[in-house]
Amino acid sequence: MTRGTTPTITLTLNEVDLTSLKSVYVTFCQSGKMLTKQSGTEGVEITEHTVSVSLSQEETLRFTPGTVEVQLRGLTNGGDAFATNVARVAVKEVLLKEVIT
16 A cells, blocks of 8 residues: 555455454554554445455555554454454555645
């Protein structure tokens, strides 16, 4: 992703029916700073095997060039919690470092 853009990050989990979960959280972490998006909120779309998270210009400008870690955590209706392996997404620089309108 490039800083200052509005990307949609999609995570795929073939082993789990994500639509049957009680809750889903997707966390982005870079240098100790975290951003978490939750199912049921704006910008989070869930299908049977994918979670797509849309980020705003403001959110991507918080990242610095390099790598951001991404992880999904879910809670089943039975109360079992699980987490995916941590994935890494490259963050590219942008020259104009402000929100455009």
